[in-house]
Amino acid sequence: MAKIVPLFSSSKGNSYYIQGNSSAILVDAGRNLKQLELAMSVNNIRMSDVGAIFVTHEHSDHISALKVLLKRYDIPLYASRGTLEYLINNDKVPVRARLNVIEDVVEANGFEIHRVETSHDAAEPCGYSITTPDGRRLSIVTDTGYLTKDARTAISRSHLAVIESNHDIDMLREGMYPYILKKRILSDSGHLSNAACDEALPDFVGAGLTRIILGHLSEENNTPHLALSGAIDALSQAGMALDSDYIIDVAPVATDGKSMFF
Numbered sequence: 001m002a003k004i005v006p007l008f009s010s011s012k013g014n015s016y017y018i019q020g021n022s023s024a025i026l027v028d029a030g031r032n033l034k035q036l037e038l039a040m041s042v043n044n045i046r047m048s049d050v051g052a053i054f055v056t057h058e059h060s061d062h063i064s065a066l067k068v069l070l071k072r073y074d075i076p077l078y079a080s081r082g083t084l085e086y087l088i089n090n091d092k093v094p095v096r097a098r099l100n101v102i103e104d105v106v107e108a109n110g111f112e113i114h115r116v117e118t119s120h121d122a123a124e125p126c127g128y129s130i131t132t133p134d135g136r137r138l139s140i141v142t143d144t145g146y147l148t149k150d151a152r153t154a155i156s157r158s159h160l161a162v163i164e165s166n167h168d169i170d171m172l173r174e175g176m177y178p179y180i181l182k183k184r185i186l187s188d189s190g191h192l193s194n195a196a197c198d199e200a201l202p203d204f205v206g207a208g209l210t211r212i213i214l215g216h217l218s219e220e221n222n223t224p225h226l227a228l229s230g231a232i233d234a235l236s237q238a239g240m241a242l243d244s245d246y247i248i249d250v251a252p253v254a255t256d257g258k259s260m261f262f
Contacts, residue, residue, distance in 0.1 A: 002132040004160065005259040007031075007039040009142075009215045009251035013061050016140060016162065016251075017045060020132025023110045026053045027128060027140050029065040033072065036065050039255040047073055051109025054102070055079040056143060057122035058086040070097045078102045080115065082124025102126075116154045118144035121189040129154035136262050138162070142216040145188040147200055155200075156207035160262035162251065163200075165214040165231065166191035167221040175221055185221075194222065194230045201231055202238035205246050211262050212248040224250040 005017040013030035017040065024045070029036060037047055053075055056062055066087070070077060076098040079087070084101060087093045100106065105114045116127035120143045127141035139154045141147065142164035147155075155161045172182055172193075185191050197214065204212075214227045227250060232242055240246060249260065 001261050002134060002136040002138070003259045003261045004138060004162070004213070005043050005045065005255070006162070006213060006215070006251035007036065007043075007255050008253065010217060010219055010253040011061055012219075012253060013064060014142070014216065015039075017043070017050070018111075018130060018132070018138065019045070019049075020111065020134055020136065023051055023133060024049045025109055025111055025113075025130070026050045028056055028062040029053060029069055030061040031064055033065045033068045036069070042255050042257050043259065050075055052111070053077050054113060054128055055083055055087075056118070056127060056140070057120060057125035058083050058090075058092070059122060059143070062143075063087065063092055066093055067091075070094050074098070076100055076108065078106060078108065078113070080124040080126050083122070083126075086123045114154065116141060117148045117150035119146055119148060119189050120144055121184065127151060127154070129158065136160075138262060140215075142166075142192075144192055145190045146196065147192065152200065152203075155204050155209060158209055160211035160213070160260065161204065161209055162213045162215045163197055164192040164216045165194050165197040165222070165227040166216050167193050167218045168223075168226050169193050169195060171226075172218075172221040177220070191216065191218075194227050197227075198230045198234035201234055202240060205235060205240050206238070210246050211260055212246060213251050213260060214248070215251040217250060219253065
């Protein structure tokens with residue numbers, strides 16, 4: 001059985017540890033190395049267990065630890081060509097780091113990882129659909145203004161998915177953010193709202209998704225209660241029962257010591 005450990009999830013930092021059998025990979029490293037290692041320690045895992053790191057895009061809340069991490073640990077890094085070019089050109093990775101472009105699919109540390117198209121204001125952002133060594137599938141799709149066809153297909157084929165549920169639209173519109181930032185978040189290259197996430201969930205569960213983690217919640221424009229209650233209501237209205245047809249949780253801002261098996 002495989003498991004995912006959400007280490008961090010918010011605009012302050014994002015990182016997910018995925019384990020299958022005796023191997024593991026990391027998706028994003030958006031806090032400093034000391035914070036990442038502490039979060040791992042809380043969960044009885046170690047950076048030395050990580051066989052590969054996959055980065056979704058170059059925003060600081062996804063890459064903050066990379067340069068120091070890759071200097072200390074000889075771990076290969078995978079990302080899109082556009083993301084890697086940004087990291088290299090902006091001194092975000094060591095000169096001798098083991099950098100790898102993921103065009104479509106790669107095998108790393110016993111995992112099969114497919115790149116998933118997302119829509120975000122970054123160089124060449126993506127999500128990932130991951131098959132573990134024991135054949136379990138999960139998808140991580142956050143930081144996207146809408147769910148692309150590619151993302152919808154990947155999630156529908158997964159046993160577990162981390163799906164962005166970033167903001168409540170009314171909270172965002174009525175909040176203190178400047179207009180230009182609100183416009184960015186609400187755009188097709190911004191972040192997925194609770195409502196957009198909720199609309200898609202019944203199709204995903206109907207297709208066989210049984211474990212859901214709501215990710216990248218805004219601390220200013222959302223609450224875990226709002227995100228969870230909206231998702232559960234949408235699935236209930238579609239005739240799908242919590243803890244029977246699916247289980248759901250919110251990825252914590254910082255690790256709460258919980259993992260989800262799939």
